[in-house]
Amino acid sequence: MSATALETSRPVAAKRQVIDCDIHPAMTSWTEVHPYLELRWIEHLQTYGSHLRHAFSEALTHPRMSPDAARVDAYPEEGGPPGSSLDLMRRQHLNPNGIEHGILIPLRWNPGSQRNLDFGVALTRAMNSWQAERWVGQESRLKGSILVAQEDAVGSVDEIEARAGDPRFVQILILPRTDEPLGRRRYWPIFEAAERNNLPIAIHVGGTNGHPSTGGGWPSYYMEEHHAVAESMQAIVVSLIFEGVFERFPRLRFVIMEGGLGWIPSLCARMDRNWERMRGEVPHVRRRPSEYLRESIWFTTQPMEEPERPGQLLELMDRIGWDRLLFSTDYPHWDFDDPRYAFRAPLTGAQKDQLLFGNAQRFYGFP
Amino acid sequence: MDDTDRPAPLSRFAGGVDCDLHPAVPGMDVLLPYLDDYWREMVAVRALDRLNLSLTSYPKGAPITCRLDWRLADGSWPGASLEAMRRHVLDRYRPGFGILNPLYGGTLMHSEDMAAALCRATNEWIRDAWLNQDFRLRASIVIPAHNTVLAVEEIERCAGDPRFIQILMLVSGEVTLGRRHLWPIYAAAERLGLPVGIHAGSSYRSAPTSVGWPSYFVEDYISQSAAFEQQLQSLIAEGVFAKFPGLRVVMIESGLTWLSGYIWRADKTWKGVRAEVPWVTRLPSAILRDHVRFTVQPVDDPDAAKGIGRLVEHLGSDELFLFSTDYPHWQYEGDDALPPDLSEALLRKIVHDNPLATYPRLLKPATAAAEMPA
């Protein structure tokens, strides 16, 4: 890394087309959800609040190192948290970074982690309407994600069916900290609805389920909590494969978002190795686990791995498969990746096009 | 898994150190002579000796727990026979030393006193039934890690015998391993020249993954590598190596190849959040190189030699890896305890140099063994 590498700014990707698969829209104030909630739930929210398996209903027990987990330069002049201003999002991100399509990942209110399932479902309905009206209805480059309260599979299916006809919604969104590993059968009605409607399922970092964030207990520091995200994603992948989800739903597609990439080859080898030894326990897993991953699971790129040597990054991508990777920025969050500088290795123009645009275009079926 | 035809010579392990052998406690009855009056009484009253303390992490019959050709004819616990261990490993590979890591369920009892009594008895039994029977053997000290006062007492009690060369903990206990309340264990380890060995396995005090309880054993076993990764992050973030600069940690049966992803993610994260943990003054990968070692069974890569080579390159060191058979767990076929196509230089490091540098007590004459206090 040289001191002067970035002293002069690169032109924006020479007008390279970009699809950003991870943009976080925020609410100007917490009450912005009210117009989309029934009175009963507004009162519930005001009286009992968000009821989670967590010490605080509106704060994290591992506070981030940046306020709102956001870029410090992403606060709108008119007030409100980063991500709440469409105008700033256009000026700061969509326009200068050449974003042709931006996929929204709303994280507010944590509907999938609500212990009160009816409230969770009501929140997903409200958040989805909010996305449609406040974002994708205002800006055609943005696409919505159908939030579901996955612990209520029936309620989730209703919401999927209600939105599936709206082409502005391009996927279903579930946060990985589910009550049980996501492959377990209680979640299968969601998968069935997803497959039926040809909607991929995005798994984006987040949620809270009461389980310690590591297999060996609760960590003390955000430095550990941030790392543990990659382990949650691994557990989800293992569960989906070993429960036989892809045997039962062969056309179902998942995209793992913001979970890192470095672990993928190692996990594939570990799954295959132990499947070979213990496949007697899981006869429904008929093929090598890595084959299901290779066929049915995609990954977004941010936060991009930054090995010491560029060749190590290229080798990692070779091993994962260049066609599996969908570019994402995580705007406006602090660990944002810039499309010009995220890949710290000499990529060919074709490789850049594939990562920044082509793979996501095919994955979501964009024209 | 190797497609090579040439059998690697057994001599390449000779005189080295096998850093992971599992002797099994065949039943609580063997421990009775080492329990005090109270616990012997309780064994009788509560029929504790009839409890099946088979670890959920290693079901007796599961393929991972014992290679098919290493199972004992009489159906007893895999690893329960010293004679079989000699036949399968010690006399066959002729290592200079073999390190015993007993994975006995007694350490996991919720009663801290019961766990301590069973740990003490296990260590005593290991000394009599194994260390005293074969001069090549060395052992890890099992401890009740959930009570650091009792754990340190047990460490200090055993440490007088130079054949106890390491302290053993499971990767998933009650709390993340860097937490300060465990530090008396690390202080004792540093003071007494004992590396802390962290072995695969869970106390199941909480779900083995952050997304809850998987359905299948194979998922649990796969999830162990993630548990190792997080414990490494815990040890570094909490500043265990800043506080105890002489401490060595050995990660045993971790799967190994997760390390590449670990250092990339951990190094990157540290640059942005280091003010949260200002005692972490170097890249996690640099701290790891100075303090943490890894046994090389299993190697999660379809081409183990290539996998190890890649790790040497990514981590920038060939001093991190220690030879192990993981006997009797099923990790490799035939005699390929290490892949046949490792370079001579790397083989020498893994089999000989690295273990001797990791375990200073291996160089102490065992004949100087002090009697363990009663």
Place this chain on the structure above:
Amino acid sequence: MARHVVATVEEIPPGARKRVEVEGRGIAVFNIGGAYFAIADRCPHEGASLCDGRLTALVEASEPGHYALSRRGELVRCPWHGWEFDIRTGRSWCDPKRLKVRSYEISVEAGGAVASELRAETFPVSVEARFVVVEA
């Protein structure tokens, strides 16, 4: 290396910062308690504007659980990934040997001394005013 008048003293009071353009390069000028510092305004990691970053103290520890603050406001945290840079030297805290942003000589000079360098359309030529001058 040439001298560039980039601001009047009043434009960057203590605690303030300003991004200036000098021959196509962005430079972040900081005023810390009356002292001026200038560093390149691009984080060498992914190009964020350091001018948007928070100024922070140096946090160090003699051992775990100990936190010592010094040099308050003399490090800038990149507004994106939080990498810390010393605004006196431009060096990164995490990797000072290999990673730095360029730092520039900066001075405050009286209008009379810099009058010939002032562009009238940018700064009213005034011998009484005092100006911030960057050598870049």
